[in-house]
Amino acid sequence: MPDGPKHGPEPPRRRLPDDAGGLLAAARAGDRLALARLISRLERGGATAREVAAIAYRQGSEPPTVGITGAPGAGKSTLVSRLIGIIRNEVDALAVIAVDPTSPFSGGAILGDRVRMQDHALDQGVFIRSMATRGHLGGLALAVPEAARILAAAGMQRVLIETVGVGQVEVEVASATDTTVVVLTPGWGDAVQANKAGLLEIADVFVINKADRPGARQTRLDLEQMLDMSSAGSWRPPILETVATQDDGVAELWAAIKSHEESLAATGELERRRAERLDREFRRVLRAQVEAAVERVFELEQHAGLVSSVAAHETDPYDAADILIGEVGSAS
Secondary structure: OOOOOOOOOOOOOOOOOOOHHHHHHHHHOOOHHHHHHHHHHHHHOOHHHHHHHHHHHOOOOOOOEEEEEEOOOOOHHHHHHHHHHHHOOOOOOEEEEEEOOEOOOOOOEOOHHHHHOHHHOOOOOEEEEEEOOOOOOOOHHHHHHHHHHHHHHOOOOEEEEEEOOOOHHHHHHHHOOOEEEEEEOOOOOOHHHHHHOOHHHHOOEEEEOOOOOOOHHHHHHHHHHHHHHOOOOOOOOOEEEOEHHHOEOHHHHHHHHHHHHHHHHHHOHHHHHHHHHHHHHHHHHHHHHHHHHHHHHHOOHHHOOHHHHHHOOOOOHHHHHHHHHHHHHHHO
16 A cells, blocks of 8 residues: 655745844845734834834835724725725735734734635735734834834835724724725714714715615715814815625725825825824823833832822822832833
8 A cells, every 4th residue: 555645844934034124124025924023023012012113113104094994894894805906906015904802811803804805815915914902012003003114114005004993092093094084884873973983083085885775875964964064174075985895986985095195295284194193103102101111110119008108198199109200210
């Protein structure tokens, strides 16, 4: 009886550089594993994340970004998948960051985006990555723009950022982009609900997806009323209707995104927005660093009884805070 098929020795696994600069060079050369490792280091936090963020920032390039947000079930991932197909006709490489909820048990992200975007799994010009909060100092609001810079430094010409909901974190992440697309569905609700969700302030383009369902016309009327009551500037967010599963209206959405980008460039708004984003990012970094320094001070033995002293009304919180602040510099 013949033996089973013979297999030669397994090919050796390629060794990736350990430093951020070496990983970035490998990513630029097309090594997707190196690029994935850079983003993983950002997510994990710590000194290696700081090294990655710094090297990305020094590249000096802010990638064109589009944020896509909306309530769960609005069909955002299907819409993004269809957009990828259109954008790939114009660029050689693009990336998608899918911001998913963080598991309270494992710290991992729900990788549903990879299921919904399988059409592009074999396309070497498309890089799709889920991100969760994990250990990054400052959370997703800092990790996502840093990841976008790494992607741009690695050669990605466009970055799409999809968020899973309309909570505070998701709205912050989606609005930290050049163009923000808010996806709704028929029957989503009236203008008051939209205002409560903070969508009026961040939307550059509204999309009514699943527009073949009843209620699309009323949703459009609600949005139009909301926009009429707002103090919009030179750009009034258009309201588009799509049926992403059938590819209806997706080309028009891409045209609206490009039209908004042209408006930003022509009015100087793009430069102003990016400057404001960098200012907010710097402030977040500063707050995160100070908070981390305060936590380190709390761990010092000489301050072990400070909280108990405050709880016993022996020291007021302000004096206690002054004591800690005085120690922050030495603990940094």
